[in-house]
Amino acid sequence: MMKRAKKAMGGAANRAAGGSSALFEQYCDPATDEIGPEGRKFLRTLHLMPINLCVLAVLLSLMLAVHAGVERFCSDINTDPSDRKVLLLAWKMRAKRMGFFSREEFQSGLTALKATTTAQIQRALPGLEEQVECNPDSFRDFCTFAFKYCLTEPSQKLIDIDTAVTMLAIVMPREPLMPRFCDFLKEQTEYKVINFDQWTSFLRFAQEVKPDLSNYRDEDAWPILLDNFVEWGRRNADRPIDFT
Amino acid sequence: MGDRRPIELEAGWGKMQMGVAKLKRILEGEDEPQFDADLYMQLYTIIYNMCTQKPPHDYSEQLYNRYRDVFCVYINESVIPALKDHREDRLLGELHRRWNNHQVMTRWLSRFFNYLDRYYISRHSLDSLSNVGLICFRDQVYSDVKRRARDALLTLIDKEREGEKIDNMLVKNVLDIYIRVGMETMDKYENDFEKDLLVATAAYYKRKAAVWVAEDSCPDYMLKAEACLRQEEERVGNYLHISTKPKLLEQVENEVLRVYQQQLLEKENSGVSALLRDDKKEDLGRMYRLFSRISGGLDPVAAAFRKHVEADGMTLVRDADAAAAAKKDAGKKKPMAGTGDDAEQSFVRQVVALHDKYRLYVEDCFSNASLFHKALKEAFEAFCNKQIAGATMAQLMADYCNTLLKKGGAEKLGDEAIGVMLDKVIKLLAYLNDKDLFAEFYRKRLSRRLLQDKIVEHHEMQVLAQLKAQCGAQFTGKMEGMVNDLQLARDNQQAFEEWCQGQANSGSVVDITVSVLTTGYWPSYKTLDLTLPQEMIDALSQFKGYYDDKTKNRKLQWIYSLGHVTIKFTPSDSADDNRTYDLMCSSTFHAAVLLQFNEAATLKVSDIQERLTLPVEDLSRVLHSLSGTKNKILLRLGDAKGPPTINDTYKINTDFKSTMRRIKIQLPVITDDKKKVVEDVSKERTHAVDAAIVRTMKSRKRLGLTQIISEVVQQLSKMFQADVRMIKKQVESLIDREYLKRDEDNPNMFLYLA
Numbered sequence: 001m002m003k004r005a006k007k008a009m010g011g012a013a014n015r016a017a018g019g020s021s022a023l024f025e026q027y028c029d030p031a032t033d034e035i036g037p038e039g040r041k042f043l044r045t046l047h048l049m050p051i052n053l054c055v056l057a058v059l060l061s062l063m064l065a066v067h068a069g070v071e072r073f074c075s076d077i078n079t080d081p082s083d084r085k086v087l088l089l090a091w092k093m094r095a096k097r098m099g100f101f102s103r104e105e106f107q108s109g110l111t112a113l114k115a116t117t118t119a120q121i122q123r124a125l126p127g128l129e130e131q132v133e134c135n136p137d138s139f140r141d142f143c144t145f146a147f148k149y150c151l152t153e154p155s156q157k158l159i160d161i162d163t164a165v166t167m168l169a170i171v172m173p174r175e176p177l178m179p180r181f182c183d184f185l186k187e188q189t190e191y192k193v194i195n196f197d198q199w200t201s202f203l204r205f206a207q208e209v210k211p212d213l214s215n216y217r218d219e220d221a222w223p224i225l226l227d228n229f230v231e232w233g234r235r236n237a238d239r240p241i242d243f244t
Numbered sequence: 245m246g247d248r249r250p251i252e253l254e255a256g257w258g259k260m261q262m263g264v265a266k267l268k269r270i271l272e273g274e275d276e277p278q279f280d281a282d283l284y285m286q287l288y289t290i291i292y293n294m295c296t297q298k299p300p301h302d303y304s305e306q307l308y309n310r311y312r313d314v315f316c317v318y319i320n321e322s323v324i325p326a327l328k329d330h331r332e333d334r335l336l337g338e339l340h341r342r343w344n345n346h347q348v349m350t351r352w353l354s355r356f357f358n359y360l361d362r363y364y365i366s367r368h369s370l371d372s373l374s375n376v377g378l379i380c381f382r383d384q385v386y387s388d389v390k391r392r393a394r395d396a397l398l399t400l401i402d403k404e405r406e407g408e409k410i411d412n413m414l415v416k417n418v419l420d421i422y423i424r425v426g427m428e429t430m431d432k433y434e435n436d437f438e439k440d441l442l443v444a445t446a447a448y449y450k451r452k453a454a455v456w457v458a459e460d461s462c463p464d465y466m467l468k469a470e471a472c473l474r475q476e477e478e479r480v481g482n483y484l485h486i487s488t489k490p491k492l493l494e495q496v497e498n499e500v501l502r503v504y505q506q507q508l509l510e511k512e513n514s515g516v517s518a519l520l521r522d523d524k525k526e527d528l529g530r531m532y533r534l535f536s537r538i539s540g541g542l543d544p545v546a547a548a549f550r551k552h553v554e555a556d557g558m559t560l561v562r563d564a565d566a567a568a569a570a571k572k573d574a575g576k577k578k579p580m581a582g583t584g585d586d587a588e589q590s591f592v593r594q595v596v597a598l599h600d601k602y603r604l605y606v607e608d609c610f611s612n613a614s615l616f617h618k619a620l621k622e623a624f625e626a627f628c629n630k631q632i633a634g635a636t637m638a639q640l641m642a643d644y645c646n647t648l649l650k651k652g653g654a655e656k657l658g659d660e661a662i663g664v665m666l667d668k669v670i671k672l673l674a675y676l677n678d679k680d681l682f683a684e685f686y687r688k689r690l691s692r693r694l695l696q697d698k699i700v701e702h703h704e705m706q707v708l709a710q711l712k713a714q715c716g717a718q719f720t721g722k723m724e725g726m727v728n729d730l731q732l733a734r735d736n737q738q739a740f741e742e743w744c745q746g747q748a749n750s751g752s753v754v755d756i757t758v759s760v761l762t763t764g765y766w767p768s769y770k771t772l773d774l775t776l777p778q779e780m781i782d783a784l785s786q787f788k789g790y791y792d793d794k795t796k797n798r799k800l801q802w803i804y805s806l807g808h809v810t811i812k813f814t815p816s817d818s819a820d821d822n823r824t825y826d827l828m829c830s831s832t833f834h835a836a837v838l839l840q841f842n843e844a845a846t847l848k849v850s851d852i853q854e855r856l857t858l859p860v861e862d863l864s865r866v867l868h869s870l871s872g873t874k875n876k877i878l879l880r881l882g883d884a885k886g887p888p889t890i891n892d893t894y895k896i897n898t899d900f901k902s903t904m905r906r907i908k909i910q911l912p913v914i915t916d917d918k919k920k921v922v923e924d925v926s927k928e929r930t931h932a933v934d935a936a937i938v939r940t941m942k943s944r945k946r947l948g949l950t951q952i953i954s955e956v957v958q959q960l961s962k963m964f965q966a967d968v969r970m971i972k973k974q975v976e977s978l979i980d981r982e983y984l985k986r987d988e989d990n991p992n993m994f995l996y997l998a
């Protein structure tokens with residue numbers, strides 16, 4: 001597969017491909033040809049777990065597994081595996097499965113970053129952050145990716161509240177409405193899962209509605225979840241925000 | 245005379261002057277004979293000659309001017325002095341006299357000078373002879389006297405308003421002057437008289453109304469107002485010009501009605517709410533008539549009407565609620581659904597009565613005006629959607645209809661009265677928001693009536709027809725299906741019996757009557773897997789044989805709880821005791837249980853339960869109805885009290901005696917779980933909303949949320965009032981299910997995904 005990949009790409013890409021694929025091989029699991037948190041055995045058990053525990057399991061395993069590829073990779077780029085930058089990388093690579101990077105994903109991501117070494121990757125990370133901060137289209141794309149990244153089962157369309165809250169904190173840490181929304185999500189009981197429409201609508205909501213909710217109009221077609229949020233937010237306007 | 249010499253001006257004029265002098269004497273009332281034909285001809289001829297003479301003897305122009313001068317001189321000499329010192333009545337009288345004189349004068353003089361009219365005047369486009377006279381009068385007499393005359397007229401009118409009798413004819417005649425001097429227009433009349441009349445009228449009624457409103461009750465005030473308006477109308481008829489009528493009445497309406505409307509309506513003890521409270525229909529009718537004259541005048545009346553009806557309705561609701569709560573507290577058992585006596589049932593009757601009462605008001609007092617129909621509707625909608633002791637109006641209405649429709653349910657009313665009452669109750673359905681809830685309760689009651697054969701067919705058909713007309717065919721589809729099913733069942737039964745006769749073992753099988761119900765139309769019934777005694781199994785399989793013969797691919801599900809069985813019961817085994825009774829059991833369970841005792845006289849409950857595979861609670865109810873009530877077919881062994889338990893043992897009551905040959909064994913009816921009905925309806929509504937959204941989006945392709953909501957609410961309004969939040973939730977659900985999606989360019993719009 002490596003040879004084919006080399007022949008397919010041209011010139012500088014070839015050099016980069018060569019560089020990135022070498023890098024890939026430093027971390028990948030030869031059995032699966034993927035960078036992942038652990039070997040095949042873990043993979044099987046992952047699928048047996050209830051969905052909402054998967055994320056925690058993944059994150060935990062990332063932190064616990066000593067020789068796991070992803071963990072080593074993260075430490076080599078001086079980034080904590082639960083750091084936002086890792087998610088940004090995953091986004092750049094268009095990774096399909098949470099906690100895993102396939103060869104193509106890894107290589108295309110590094111090509112996009114114009115990096116072949118861990119040092120170069122590390123240097124490219126702030127640029128990634130900036131891109132998402134400053135370019136609204138990129139940010140939207142990133143958020144969309146984040147949602148889909150959480151869908152671990154093939155026909156899954158919804159993510160549970162806990163995952164949503166975790167993801168929101170990673171994806172938009174500086175958004176003033178985010179902590180309150182997360183508080184609300186945890187407190188309310190009407191919805192146990194979030195769908196894609198609600199997720200993207202919150203993104204739009206954060207962009208359009210002021211932090212004091214003063215310009216929210218109820219004749220707009222916000223999802224009921226957000227209508228509930230506004231009602232809750234207005235009722236609890238003077239509550240101190242829980243940052244834990 | 246043959247004298248062909250032209251008449252000189254002065255000569256001719258001298259002769260005319262004599263005629264004029266004669267005329268003046270006549271006018272002044274002196275003893276002077278009238279003009280005869282001869283003299284008239286003479287005068288006419290002089291003018292004629294003087295006008296037809298060849299110039300310079302054509303004196304047309306001079307004659308024309310002198311004609312005018314005659315009037316002016318006469319007016320100055322006689323008319324004005326005569327009018328000078330008079331006031332009021334005397335002035336008017338004299339003015340009238342002088343006017344009449346003037347007309348006579350004009351008439352005569354214009355006849356004498358008639359030839360001028362023919363050629364000279366028309367050739368030079370001058371004022372006609374009669375107009376000349378009129379203009380002189382106008383400019384000299386009228387302009388001098390008009391103000392004084394006006395004041396005199398207004399004084400008279402004022403007197404008449406205060407009750408004095410005045411000379412109507414005189415006023416009319418004087419006003420005629422005002423009209424006539426305007427020549428082609430009404431200007432003089434309007435500016436010199438009417439304007440001031442309107443102002444005086446307004447001032448007059450302003451004064452009066454202020455006093456009345458302080459002293460009089462609303463009805464009394466209205467009587468006076470009505471009288472005033474009538475009076476002013478008469479006034480117009482008597483002496484004013486017809487064009488004054490609307491303007492005059494407007495003044496009165498303004499000062500008497502518009503200004504004080506609110507004060508009147510809100511008068512304590514006599515305002516509109518008091519009138520409604522005290523059923524003062526005549527006064528209310530008057531109020532309607534009066535205030536319909538002012539634009540927007542009826543709005544506050546309609547609003548007060550609505551408030552009153554709503555308050556009455558709410559009182560009924562509260563009283564019924566309190567009565568039901570009190571009964572519950574007192575510990576009395578809630579009567580079975582269907583008896584007409586409890587507070588909830590009488591509540592429906594009272595609502596019907598209230599509706600009748602106020603509809604009559606709208607028809608009689610408020611002249612069937614749509615504004616008041618609307619007020620009535622809104623009032624009823626406000627309180628008809630409240631709950632009484634936890635039961636919705638929908639349920640109460642369905643229960644009441646059940647009472648009326650059940651055979652023997654409302655005997656004291658009489659057939660026609662029942663029909664009338666049903667019609668009224670169904671009409672109330674229009675005010676209910678939850679029409680589909682009513683339909684569901686009604687359907688459940690209908691099914692019970694049909695299966696117990698307690699229907700009066702023409703009433704049922706009447707109601708179904710009315711519901712169909714009021715709410716659409718979809719509303720009554722299932723109900724009609726149910727009625728149909730039973731009609732078909734009757735025909736089917738006959739065919740079945742004929743088929744049985746053709747079968748080999750027809751004699752040995754128990755008689756069975758089967759009604760096949762179409763599942764979709766009927767409410768869902770609990771099905772129990774009952775193990776029947778052999779005799780019954782044989783009967784069922786016989787029917788199954790017939791049915792399979794007749795139809796293909798149909799599955800029969802037996803509902804034992806709805807069946808009833810007649811069992812021949814012989815208590816004693818001994819040959820000389822031949823007591824037998826016919827037990828009319830209200831369910832198949834009874835039969836199943838009793839037939840067990842054919843094999844053993846005593847049985848343990850646990851045994852019975854095992855053999856029949858009947859749940860314990862159902863078995864316990866059956867056993868209780870056979871042993872714990874008046875007719876003890878079975879006896880419980882031991883001293884146990886309370887409901888039957890699994891450890892009890894029962895035996896046949898061999899000493900059973902009854903004076904009646906046929907004995908009814910009833911299972912107590914379980915009242916409908918209304919929570920379940922509400923739940924079912926809720927689920928149906930979710931589907932209905934989904935369907936409505938999809939239907940709307942399919943045809944419109946792209947719509948905003950508010951439009952979707954209004955479309956859906958409108959589509960479903962015949963069944964129920966769709967909740968905005970629920971619609972929004974279903975839209976989101978449809979997005980999830982990929983029927984719709986949000987428009988990326990405008991996230992407040994939704995697109996239909998084919």
